[in-house]
Amino acid sequence: MPKLNENYQNLKESYLFVEIAHRVAEYTKANPDKKVIRLGIGDVTLPLEPLAVDALHEGVDAMTSTETFKGYGPEQGYEFLRNAVVDYYAENGVSIHADDVFISDGAKSDTGNIGDLFATDNVVLIPDPVYPVYVDSNIMTGRQITYIDANADNNFLPLPDKNVHADIIYICSPNNPTGATYNKEQLKEWVDYALENEAVILFDSAYEAFITDPELPRSIYAIEGAKKCAIEFCSLSKTAGFTGTRCGYTIVPKELVFKASNGEEMSVNAMWNRRQSTKFNGTSYIVQKGAAAVFTKEGMAQCKENIAYYQENARVISETLAKKGIRYFGGENSPYIWFECPNGMDSWDFFDYLLNNAQVVGTPGAGFGKNGQNFFRLTSFGTHESTKEAMERFEKLF
Numbered sequence: 001m002p003k004l005n006e007n008y009q010n011l012k013e014s015y016l017f018v019e020i021a022h023r024v025a026e027y028t029k030a031n032p033d034k035k036v037i038r039l040g041i042g043d044v045t046l047p048l049e050p051l052a053v054d055a056l057h058e059g060v061d062a063m064t065s066t067e068t069f070k071g072y073g074p075e076q077g078y079e080f081l082r083n084a085v086v087d088y089y090a091e092n093g094v095s096i097h098a099d100d101v102f103i104s105d106g107a108k109s110d111t112g113n114i115g116d117l118f119a120t121d122n123v124v125l126i127p128d129p130v131y132p133v134y135v136d137s138n139i140m141t142g143r144q145i146t147y148i149d150a151n152a153d154n155n156f157l158p159l160p161d162k163n164v165h166a167d168i169i170y171i172c173s174p175n176n177p178t179g180a181t182y183n184k185e186q187l188k189e190w191v192d193y194a195l196e197n198e199a200v201i202l203f204d205s206a207y208e209a210f211i212t213d214p215e216l217p218r219s220i221y222a223i224e225g226a227k228k229c230a231i232e233f234c235s236l237s238k239t240a241g242f243t244g245t246r247c248g249y250t251i252v253p254k255e256l257v258f259k260a261s262n263g264e265e266m267s268v269n270a271m272w273n274r275r276q277s278t279k280f281n282g283t284s285y286i287v288q289k290g291a292a293a294v295f296t297k298e299g300m301a302q303c304k305e306n307i308a309y310y311q312e313n314a315r316v317i318s319e320t321l322a323k324k325g326i327r328y329f330g331g332e333n334s335p336y337i338w339f340e341c342p343n344g345m346d347s348w349d350f351f352d353y354l355l356n357n358a359q360v361v362g363t364p365g366a367g368f369g370k371n372g373q374n375f376f377r378l379t380s381f382g383t384h385e386s387t388k389e390a391m392e393r394f395e396k397l398f
C-alpha cells in the first residue's frame with residue numbers, strides 16, 4: 001500500500017463555488033420566472049481578439065505540412081514569444097532579459113508549482129483574504145502558513161511587520177479578490193523587507209493590464225532591488241481572454257541567487273529551468289503563436305478595448321455603491337469591486353439577501369479568508385446590459 005501525502009487531509013473543502021451554484025439552483029427552481037444576473041464569476045466573457053484568432057489559425061496551418069510542422073518546442077517557450085514579453089515589459093519601462101522569461105500554460109500552474117523549489121520548513125507569509133491557490137499548494141506540501149491581515153484599516157494593502165521574519169511572501173497586486181493595488185512606495189517596503197530578510201517575493205501580476213493609473217507599478221521589477229528578491233507570475237488569461245486558451249509567463253531573474261546550507265550559491269533561475277525541463281514539455285506552438293499576436297502593438301490595442309469594456313462595468317458598479325454610501329475597494333485598476341456588506345451583514349447572509357431581493361449573484365468574501373467575513377466581491381466581467389440592470393436593482397435595496 002502506498003503511503004499517501006496526508007497533507008491533503010489538511011485541505012479545507014473548497015466549497016465556495018459549489019455552495020454558490022447550489023444556492024442559485026435552489027432559488028431558480030423555486031422562482032423559475034425570475035431572471036438571475038451573475039456578477040460573481042472570475043472569468044472573462046468577451047471572445048478572443050481577431051488578431052489572436054488569426055495567429056492561432058496560422059499556428060494550426062503550420063502543423064499541416066512537413067516543412068512547417070512543429071513537434072516538441074523549447075520547455076521555456078519559443079524565443080519569439082519570450083522576446084515579445086521582454087518588449088512588452090520594456091514598453092512599461094521595465095527591463096528584463098529573455099533568459100529570465102518562462103512561458104507556461106498559465107499562472108495558476110506556475111504559482112502552484114514554484115513551491116517545488118523551496119523546502120518545507122520555510123516561514124510562508126500569505127495575506128488574508130487571498131486567491132486560494134497560494135494557500136492550498138502550500139498545505140499540499142506540508143508548509144506552515146503565517147497569515148497577514150488585509151482589512152479596511154490598511155485598505156486591504158498590508159505592509160510588512162519588521163519584527164516578524166518571513167522566507168516566502170505572496171503578493172497579488174492588483175488583488176483578487178479585493179481589487180486593491182499597491183503603489184510604488186508600498187511595494188518598495190515589501191522589496192526592502194524581503195532583501196533585509198533574504199526572503200523571496202512571489203508576485204502575482206495577473207491583473208496588471210487593468211492598471212490605468214500611470215503612477216501604479218505594473219511589475220514588481222519597477223521597484224529597485226526587486227530582481228534580487230522576486231519572481232513574477234503573469235498570464236494572458238485576464239489581459240487577453242486566454243482563460244480557456246491557456247498561456248502564462250513567469251519571470252525568474254538571474255540575479256535571484258540564494259545560499260544553500262552547504263554554502264554553495266544556487267540560482268533560482270537555473271532551478272526553475274531544471275524543474276520545468278523535467279516536469280513540463282512546453283506550451284503548445286499554436287497557443288504561443290496566438291499569444292505573440294496579443295503582444296503586438298495592434299494586439300495590445302485590441303486587448304485595451306476589451307479591458308475598457310470591463311472597466312466601464314466596474315465604473316457602473318462603483319458608482320452605485322458610492323451612491324448608496326457603501327464602503328468599497330478596487331474597481332478602478334482592477335476588474336473586482338470589494339465592498340462591506342450593508343447593515344453589518346455577514347457575507348453569506350448578504351449573498352442570500354442579494355439573490356432573494358435583486359436576483360443578483362456575487363461572491364461572499366468569507367470564501368477568500370476570515371477577513372472577508374463581512375465583505376462581498378462583484379466582478380466587472382458581465383455585459384454592459386446585465387451589469388446596468390443588476391445595479392438598477394441594487395440601488396432599490398435597503
Ligand SMILES: *Cc1c(COP(=O)(O)O)cnc(C)c1O
Binds near residue numbers: 131243
Ligand atoms: C485568474 C488569475 C490568475 C490567472 O491564472 P491562469 O492560470 O493564468 O488562468 C492568476 N492569479 C490570480 C490571482 C487570478 O485571479
